[in-house]
Amino acid sequence: MALIVFAVLAAVALGAFLAARARARVRSGAAWHSGPVYHAVQALIWTLAPALLVLVLAAVFSDALWLQVMSAGLPEPIQALEPFRRQAFLSEVRLVGAGGLPMQIWTGELSGLLQSEAARSSRVQGLLDAAAAVAAVTLALLGGLIGVLQVRPGLRARNRVEAWIGGALFVCSAVAVLTTVGIVASLLFESLRFFQTVPVLEFLFGTQWSPQIAIRADQIGSSGAFGAVPLFVGTFLIMAIAMLVAAPIGLFSAIYLSEYASGASRAVIKPLLEILAGVPTVVYGFFAALTVGPALRGFFNGIGAQLLGGPLDSVGQYLLLVQNQMALVAGAVMGIMLIPFVSSLSDDIINAVPQSLRDGSYAMGATKSETVGRVLLPAALPGIAGALLLAVSRAIGETMIVTMAAGLAANLTLNPLDTVTTVTVQIVTLLTGDQEFNSPKTLAAFGLGLTLFVLTLCLNIVAQRIVQAYREQYD
Incomplete structure (x- = not known):
């Protein structure tokens, strides 16, 4: 029909x-x-x-x-x-x-x-x-x-058609704005209900995360712990590892493709890099859990056995207790996933720098590497900062790779060889299955979402200020 x-x-x-x-x-x-x-x-x-x-x-x-x-x-x-x-x-x-x-x-x-x-x-x-x-x-x-x-x-058909087009564009903009307002309003409303039960200071500065609420008061664990510091530390630890992998590789790849690669090499390398952006995150998660995790576990456990001066035994006396799931595995694989975001955007931004800046640098006797380091990168810095910010936002919001490669344990640690979890993973965990939206356990997901939203907003504002300062310098 x-x-x-x-x-x-x-x-x-x-x-x-x-x-x-x-x-x-x-x-x-x-x-x-x-x-x-x-x-x-x-x-x-x-x-x-x-x-x-x-x-x-x-x-x-x-x-x-x-x-x-x-x-x-x-x-x-x-x-x-x-x-x-x-x-x-x-x-x-x-x-x-x-x-x-x-x-x-x-x-x-x-x-x-x-x-x-x-x-x-x-x-x-x-x-x-x-x-x-x-x-x-x-x-x-x-x-x-x-x-x-x-x-x-x-x-006046032209005026009427343009008015219709303007109205359609306005409706699309209004839908986007109202959607954002609705998301923020729902987060605020549910978060206020959560913070009526759990104090804000306990949530933001507590170091124990165990959101298990029993149905009856006489059960064990009838009052959970909602200190979100381990979640924030795990989120930024994995994000930092991912950016340590993605930022240099992606930026150097963009510089090579833009300034050093021939046309034939660029036509082959750039599409191959962009293929990484089309791979589903669950595939990266399987790759991390089945390949990268066991490889790093064997590597670090072997080094630990040698440093401790003896072979591995069945009890694990000389074992470093490094498991497949660790922050290093999730961060490294996530960094590989973020390479095309940094590389493609940085490549387009570097190519957008006026050719006159290159010609002027070469005319002054500068080499290609000096031109890249002292002219192109400073001129393209606002755009590169935006590309890195996009990669950071993607890393903070990633869930599947962390679930499969870093685990669900909320550990307060900066050791990349330990299992950690992130804010987004805990949000998914709290909202999975049949949940009652009257308990602090479920409402904690909205508190985490609101906090993550505020932190991301602050990060965007700071990055925007930096971009504006450098943009004024090169306008």
């Missing part, structure tokens, strides 16, 4: 576009304000805008209308059910009515009513879909006809 409706709308819109353009091309002696294309686009807008509005409204309110119609004619045995069971029954009615298989959880009279109500649900949904389709096609035909009939020499 949906494909047929969209195909009909596309055909009507195309017909209105061609008819309006043909009508506008038949020029009379009067001067035309706008070209034929603007008249055609205006007819296209008149055709599609009302129809799409109807389809959007139908998608938004279809469930509510279906529920109201179905609830009005429910048999007495269904109405006698508890609200929760009645809602579950209606959900399965809709599933079966849409062609799904019943879950066989209803017996007796309800089992027979399920099939009859499913048939009625299918009819109701069909009528709702048909009404929306007829309304959309009807409005499309009327709108296309109005758009074609409006074509005349004095019509």
